[in-house]
Amino acid sequence: MIILVRHGEATHHTEHLTGGWTDSVLTAYGKQQIKIVAKMLAKDFAKHPKPIVFTSDLQRASASARIICKALGDVPMIIKNSLREKNNGKAAGLTEEEARKYYRKPISEKELDHANYEGGETRREFYNRTVKGFEDLVNTDENIIIVAHKGTLQNIVFSWLGMDIDEVNEKNFSLDVRPASISVLGINKWQEHAIFLLNDTSYLQKDSTLGLFNYKFSWR
Secondary structure, three states: OEEEEEOOOEHHHHOOEOOOOOOOOEOHHHHHHHHHHHHHHHHHOOOOOOOEEEEOOOHHHHHHHHHHHHHOOOOOEEEOHHHOOOOOHHHOOOEHHHHHHHOOOOOOOOOOOOOOOOOOOOHHHHHHHHHHHHHHHOOOOOOEEEEEOHHHHHHHHHHHOOOOHHHHHHOOOOOOOOOOOEEEEEEEOOOOEEEEEEEEOHHHHOOOOOOHHHOOEOOO
């Protein structure tokens, strides 16, 4: 089982900062969101072997992962820089208004090899970096939790579905990944790459388990 968790609400959301490699931190509400996520995960894993937790090193993600690890019983947290959001180069740390003067407009929105900011990544570079890092993590039979960012988690889902970045671009495909949302990937009983849950935040309004072990994984 691969559980994808986006970090909770962060200061770049509320203070109009650029995202990417801006090292924003969780807001008070973001911490509250992730504490609920952590509580739900702890309930689901109460009678099962604890998962391995991987996280981006950016503070909004690593702080979220730390809360989850504590709720699970102080399981180890493994930091992976490959799980960072897209590198926005010179715009990192700036307000959205400040970043506009450094923005380099692509010829079209379909460009894969254009960096919007000096020192930043292209869409292709970001996808390749993310997917390479993800493939290194899933070479295990253990359940894992990945705590990361919207763009990073989108790339992981694209890759899980067998789509390279050219196909994603050609089909104009995307998906939403809200703060503190949970998605679940795995191999189903027909040995297919499956998405069992996607961009779910319904648990924020209820006090129950996520039912992670009710899905029809290949080992069920």
